[in-house]
Amino acid sequence: MLIAEPLQKVIDELSKLPSIGKKTAQRLALHLLKTDVNDVQKLAEALIELKHKLQFCKVCFNISVEEKCAICSNEKRERSIICVVEDAGDILAIEKTNEYRGLYHVLGGALSPLSGIGSENLKIKELISRFSSEKISEVIIALNPDTEGETTAHYLAGLIKPFGIKVTRIARGLPIGSDIEFADEATIGRAVTGRIDI
Amino acid sequence: MLIAEPLQKVIDELSKLPSIGKKTAQRLALHLLKTDVNDVQKLAEALIELKHKLQFCKVCFNISVEEKCAICSNEKRERSIICVVEDAGDILAIEKTNEYRGLYHVLGGALSPLSGIGSENLKIKELISRFSSEKISEVIIALNPDTEGETTAHYLAGLIKPFGIKVTRIARGLPIGSDIEFADEATIGRAVTGRIDI
Numbered sequence: 001m002l003i004a005e006p007l008q009k010v011i012d013e014l015s016k017l018p019s020i021g022k023k024t025a026q027r028l029a030l031h032l033l034k035t036d037v038n039d040v041q042k043l044a045e046a047l048i049e050l051k052h053k054l055q056f057c058k059v060c061f062n063i064s065v066e067e068k069c070a071i072c073s074n075e076k077r078e079r080s081i082i083c084v085v086e087d088a089g090d091i092l093a094i095e096k097t098n099e100y101r102g103l104y105h106v107l108g109g110a111l112s113p114l115s116g117i118g119s120e121n122l123k124i125k126e127l128i129s130r131f132s133s134e135k136i137s138e139v140i141i142a143l144n145p146d147t148e149g150e151t152t153a154h155y156l157a158g159l160i161k162p163f164g165i166k167v168t169r170i171a172r173g174l175p176i177g178s179d180i181e182f183a184d185e186a187t188i189g190r191a192v193t194g195r196i197d198i
Numbered sequence: 199m200l201i202a203e204p205l206q207k208v209i210d211e212l213s214k215l216p217s218i219g220k221k222t223a224q225r226l227a228l229h230l231l232k233t234d235v236n237d238v239q240k241l242a243e244a245l246i247e248l249k250h251k252l253q254f255c256k257v258c259f260n261i262s263v264e265e266k267c268a269i270c271s272n273e274k275r276e277r278s279i280i281c282v283v284e285d286a287g288d289i290l291a292i293e294k295t296n297e298y299r300g301l302y303h304v305l306g307g308a309l310s311p312l313s314g315i316g317s318e319n320l321k322i323k324e325l326i327s328r329f330s331s332e333k334i335s336e337v338i339i340a341l342n343p344d345t346e347g348e349t350t351a352h353y354l355a356g357l358i359k360p361f362g363i364k365v366t367r368i369a370r371g372l373p374i375g376s377d378i379e380f381a382d383e384a385t386i387g388r389a390v391t392g393r394i395d396i
Contacts, residue, residue, distance in 0.1 A: 043211040044242040
């Protein structure tokens with residue numbers, strides 16, 4: 001046995017995480033071995049607490065301490081707009097901008113036939129059912145600007161429009177601070193067709 | 199509070215790990231939130247076990263389950279050669295080659311005045327003391343081929359030679375499978391000066 005078993009166990013568990021391969025896992029495990037025992041204990045406890053104290057909001061599937069998340073239960077939010085995102089991490093990113101004051105809905109991914117993700121794997125049924133229990137006037141689709149995101153956006157638009165709800169999509173175009181000369185054709189193309197009045 | 203506290207705690211603890219920044223930590227934490235509770239529990243337990251079941255060998259400072267590591271207590275190893283490495287991870291890398299059957303000594307780093315690492319922070323005293331308790335005929339220096347490693351190698355050679363012990367260094371040269379055309383000058387230079395008879 002080359003690697004001591006307790007070390008191998010940590011390497012195996014760490015390498016199950018996304019973007020962490022065997023070599024990175026080994027480096028992290030060796031680092032933890034040199035770390036103060038209290039720090040490792042704190043990490044282990046934080047991990048256990050994460051799973052026991054947090055859940056997904058029963059309305060929008062955002063991360064939540066309570067049954068209903070902080071955004072869904074905040075009476076000051078605009079309650080007629082839902083922003084549809086792929087993951088709870090996207091909510092954090094949008095909230096940081098302070099540009100949006102409406103509600104959210106976490107799909108849990110995007111349609112991807114190649115990875116076997118169909119509409120039944122996403123929280124689409126749950127989104128549609130919100131239209132009867134809440135007074136929604138607009139759904140903003142904020143999925144990633146890739147093939148899966150585009151496909152899902154079109155699919156969702158087809159489902160939502162019959163309810164008489166406005167469906168919009170966040171703008172695609174040149175990122176702030178970028179250079180037109182070095183942008184890819186698809187992005188420049190989108191930026192031109194999506195031009196707005198000044 | 200934008201991010202729920204139990205999630206923020208995991209992000210904070212994970213971002214203390216080397217090469218894991220705030221964004222990666224957040225992605226990993228969100229992934230763990232979606233992971234089965236048993237898998238997270240297994241990771242947490244493996245981390246705690248790591249610190250409680252493993253220690254550093256009192257002879258060579260390799261990772262060990264017992265007081266003396268598996269290599270130091272293996273009677274079949276050649277006991278007259280010590281290979282000096284920076285970290286326990288280097289032992290794993292050398293052992294995988296199956297080219298070396300001697301003992302090891304983990305320094306715990308390399309001399310680096312800029313990072314405040316002096317000879318008193320490394321296990322150099324402990325290496326020297328092994329020369330009186332063990333019959334050593336050769337010390338192989340296998341430190342990283344960078345400035346810190348080179349400096350430390352020269353410093354160690356100066357300390358070891360007075361004991362009448364042969365000091366060698368692992369070869370520097372072109373990596374197997376590489377291309378001379380694309381190798382850097384320093385590496386090619388070392389490969390030429392370090393040429394051997396065929």
